[in-house]
Amino acid sequence: MKVLKFGGTSVANDQNILKSIGVIQNVPGKKVVVVSALGGVTDSLSEAINNAKNQHFLYRNILQDLKTRHLEVIEKLLPERNNDKVLSFINISFDDINSLLDGCFLLGELSAKATDTILSYGELLSSKIIFEKLQSLSPKTAYIDSRELIKTDSNFGNANIDFETSNYAIQYYFDKNQSDITVIPGFIAQSHNGHPTTLGRGGSDYSAAVIASALDADELQIWTDVNGMYTANPKLVKQARSIPDISYKEAMELSHFGAKVLYAPTLQPVLNKNIPVYIKNTFAPDTAGTRIIPECDNSNEPVKGISHIDNIALLTLEGSGLIGVAGISEKLFCAVARENISIVFITQASSEHSICIGISEENAQRAKKAIEMAFQYEIRLQKIKPVIIEKNLSIIALVGENMKSHQGLSGKMFSTLGKNNVNVRAIAQGASERNISAVIDKKDVEKALNVLHESFFEDNIKQLNLFICGVGNVGGKLLDQLRQQADYLKDNLKLNVRVIGISNSRKMYFNENGVDLENWEVQLQSGEDNQPDAFIAKAEALNLPNSIFVDNTACPKVAALYKRFLSQSIAVVTCNKIACSSQYSEYEQLKKLSKKYNAPFLFETNVGAGLPIIDTLKNLIASGDKVHKIQAVLSGSLNFIFNNFNTDKSFHDIVLQAQQEGYTEPDPKLDLSGIDVMRKILILIRESGYPMEIDAIDNDSFLPEPVLQAESVAAFFESLKEHSNHFDQLYKEADQQSCRLKYVANFENGKASVGLQTIEKEHPFYHLEGKDNIVLFYTDRYAEQPLLIKGAGAGAAVTASGIFADVIRIGNI
Template sequence: MNIIKFGGTSVANAQNIARCITIIKQKKQEAPVVVVVSALGGVTDLLLAAAINASEKNEDYKPVLQQLEERHLEVIKTLLPATEQSSVLSHAKRELNRLETLLDGCYLLGELSERTKDLILSFGEVLSSYIISEVLKGHGEDAVLADSRELIKTNSRFGKAVVNFELTNSLIAGYFAENKNDITVLPGFIAQSGDGYTTTLGRGGSDYTAAIIAAALNVPSLEIWTDVNGIYTANPKLVKQAEPIPYITFEEAMELSHFGAKVLYPPTIQPILTKDITLHIKNTFEPEAHGSTISKVPEVKSQNPIRGISNVDDITLITLEGPGMVGVAGFSKRLFEVISKENINVIFITQASSEHSICLGIVDAEAKKAKAAIDAEFDFEIRQLKIYPAIIENGLSIIAVVGENMKNHQGLSGRMFSTLGKNNINIRAIAQGASERNISAVIDSRDVKKALNTLHETFFEDATVQLNLFVMGVGNVGEKFLDQIKSQYAYLKDNLRINVRIAGLSNSRKMYFEEEGIDLNNYKTALETGEPTTTDGFIAAIKQLNLRNSIFVDNTASNVVAATYAQYLKNSIAVVTCNKVACSSEYENYKLLKNLSRQYNAPFLFETNVGAGLPIIDTLKNLIASGDRVHKIQAVLSGSLNFIFNNFNESTTFYDVVKQAQTEGYTEPDPKIDLSGIDVKRKLVILIRESGYEMEIDDIENRSFLPQQSLDTASVDDFFDSLTTHAAHFNELYAKASAEGSRLKFVASFENGKANVGLQFIPKDHPFYNLEGKDNIVLFYTDRYVDQPLLIKGAGAGAAVTASGIFADIIRIGNK
């Protein structure tokens, strides 16, 4: 005999029910079929809403009742020929009239007892099972409708009745011994008390109904048909990469269902567990898919000790603590007794080894009742200051990592908590049973999606890292950066296991966010549809999205943007920047950002601050980390100035060369920043600080070659005008250098705690003499590199190389 159950989404409408009819017919060819059905999708919620409204004398129950009638009658009219509709419609309307009478009674009395609620909620399954049985008959099938209330007997605990299995098993076995129909349809969820009243088995009780029948008949397997392809490694609505688990043990399935895997109702497993009945979770909408097979010993064993990651939302932690609990027996017993008397289910328990506190996790809805009961029970001790009033913390969720073989693998807890910590997910409480089948942690509800995705990435996704980038600045450098991301996306994913997603973009006018990633083929159009840009709004949006492995990318030269880095780092959002303002600002701010990066485990990378795409800062960090010490630095750090002086000669004007450098993107938008030496000072102070020395930018002497009038200009246009005005000054500099057989280079120097930047005449035998184009060069003299310095040389300016340096920092984060 085949026992199959269809959930609410599977029978939500006529089209879905037609799919179920096809599946039932196929199963009937193998053996007689017992079909357990839920109410039409959403109907139980509507019935509950109508009952509550009626009891509160709110006439909104009447349109809900009308909606219920329309839905059921529409299904009948769609699935049955007109000639066969009359009797079925009449029967359905009689049931709906009974429902209306009950709701009217609730309205008149202004109350809703648990017994009446169960009766009202039963109409969903009563109507759906009747309609489906009649549709099967209409298809010429040998089908019969059985009433679950005649077969499943319970106590009078309305809302979540306890089954009398001895009597129930006898009634089910007796009924099916005599019943010879090919198809038997039963309503799920409902049962009957010993004194003849309708009871319910709890939300999700239709699964339980099917399991009770399967166990009573000792069938080899049970199928539950739903709207997904089985039990997933995580909630697929929250984790897009989640996959169905093909084979899983009963114990693992119980753990996952208890912790929120809603495809399976937790008590379902209990009746079939002892009978060794295999459970199959199948998808009504993809009947050929394997789904999930649940058994004592899985047919195929997985090499991954983790089977799934689940969560329970709307959790409140209640903590009982106080000095009077230490070493005193009986506190735990009294606590759990009072919770039990209030019929409150405890989901989570943890206790400090000091016995100073006990922490319980319960659903939010029962928090006030629990606190009142606990405070009343321990009133004497509270007044004696031996313990404190119960502490309530809500807005929480439980996440659970589940696996039968976890106990045989070391380090899983460490990986779990390390992964959460890296993403700034604070753990409020931890519990792990001695079986080591489940590691549970209580976290803030707003972090659930990030936690599930982060853990799923760690345990299931073949070491692929998802990076979520929020990019501010899409000008020259920003545009090149996005182009490089787009062109290398497949390579990063296939070869480095890094999946890069641009989740937010901003220019000076607009900002735009897309949680699933912005299409880089159309980002300019998308950006124009965004909201006005503000730095606070950009930060708020990133925090609101709360994505794992979030990285803020600053492609601007803005002081205002640089001032926001601390806010990102404090929220464990990595910062990658080509903006030199922050690292060359006051030393205390520089140290603060570095400390925040360490404290919140948020990378703060700024390789492009010096040398664009050259690995200068990374090389320097490795020197220092390996114990070397820098004594002297000599460098040409401005690719733009090197380009200018390499192209300035007797046949060109200084104005023309600077203009060309600006046009080709080698200078800042305001070239005075480069030519005044400010930009080089910023780069030098960053190198000095990264070498381990404390220095302010104002401590660096600036030997400027610009006339004072040029330095005093108030606009870019005025600055260019001054270059023309003082053309003779620049020509004289060139002529003097040329006469000495030297070349003009703007050099940064540091030695013996002193630093300066300025224009120098470089002779032919100096390493800087042949520095061409826009190249940079840095010489590090250290304990290890004494006579021959460590030399780093290459292109040090331009949008493309700067963008590649930013890209390299992103990859560094992905590889951590």
């Protein structure tokens, strides 16, 4: 004998019912079929009850829609059959429901007994329809009302089963029943007084388990719309996968903590009988699903799943009056129990100064009142404080039978949450170590589930979520590189890099599943109008794990957002030099925020584009070395300009060429005035451990004053033409000395300067070609022969590669 239960989605309409019947017909041997109401019917009946209670006529419309829906299902399933019997049942049932709700409307209230009577019709209606269809296909099909088999007390809404009486009734009926298929409505039962009762939401699973246990069934099959129990909620964790085998105890823990595919009490009746339970997908019946058995080998996978419960309130009772006083916990729990409130989470500090309990949010005020009534004497004497309620919380639970045999799981769990700025409000772990539970903010649930799933289930593949501001020359190249290297990153570095948001100065576009990097330009054009505050607000609202903000702009307003990003544990990668070269206090604050919120702040491309200058400097300092002197050519654009400037080309034309090829800032005056180089040497000085401000750097400008005072880019270029003789003279003087012009940054003995210098042939800077940069670090270890870093220091592609490298660094942390 097999017991098959079909949930609401499996019998939601005529097409789904036919799929379920196909499953039934393919299961060999005798079987009992337990069915839920048509999908959504129980919710609609509850809505109708609430409208009637509130004296809204809308309940009549709801009932009419439900009746029409059932009649349409009959018409489609049984078009050529004499349906008088089932149609009569439908009409009588809805007349009964309507009468009860009319009374509720007049009185403005409805008893729990009457509520159960109304809700029971959902399963009665669906089971009658499915029985008629099955009988038309297989004459040896029987129907039995579960109210004749399952007997309960009168705890309406969540009735308790009398197993002795129910088991006898079930066994007696099936001893006589010779049918191949028996259809039974789930969820409903009958009190000893003869009134309809319900077994709580999810009670159809429970009904099926009770029948399977009473009959010593070979197996219990629960047919639903997913491929079994999952490692996490697949609606929240896209990478979640079904669990092939799981033990009773693990399945109970997961279902208790919110795995909705299985009603928590379901396993209790079959547990003692060692009846295997299969959770299968009605719409993909050939998939394996999940098998729930007494024991399974968990040696290689100590964590079986991650689950969560929403809408939790945390109630805290604290005060010196709790310390060393016997019976406090009993008094607390009894007060809550008298209100028939279930406690789902308990934790107590070892000091006995406080006790926390987690309950459903809807019961919080009632529980608070009950607890304070129980402790009114202690509260009046101020030995105990009034109960503190915290709402908008959720519980996440890590579940696995063999977790106790593996060290470090708790540390790994809380370290993973901490790295992603998920604040843990309370922790509980039972002595069995089968479950580690934590209370967190409800808004962080999706992030927490994803990072934990990534950490425990995804073969160490880490997902990075990028928000990219600026998709011009550098940003466009970065997107190309990310697209080209996506497979390499997954296969070799175990990184899945997704671009979630992009923006330029006009538009921004977001896709939580990842921007299509083949088509990002078209998507961006269809996006919404961009505002920096709106961009960061969207990134915060998505609250994705391993989020990285990438700034490819030179905009002060964007740089001003870094503090807000870091404070949300969103890493920042930037080629924008403004933040790190602003006031030292601002630079220092960004560093502190990065440490406090465990959010990397990387800016390798601030100096030398893609060259590993800052990273090398950090390693020197971290290893205990000390920088005494820096000499550097830090402007790829200026090096390009002076390497190509000669008597054959005007200075104006070379600067224009450098701008057109993307080597300078959009406003070339930033490069030629020395401001850009001042910012770069300042950043190196600060990274070397010296707290310097930019106005402490001497700037020996080679530009005539009128050029420096140009108020626009066009005026700047026009001024370069007007002062061409000045630039020609600079070249002529250097050429006469067999020297080359280089714009050099110096730092030594606490002083810094930038300016144009004539470089002799013997100097390392002389042979610096194209747009290359070069940096010489003189340190304790490199005192006589400096550490030299040299290479391309400008250009969109190399800058993008430097940003790319910073993203990878974060991924490898």
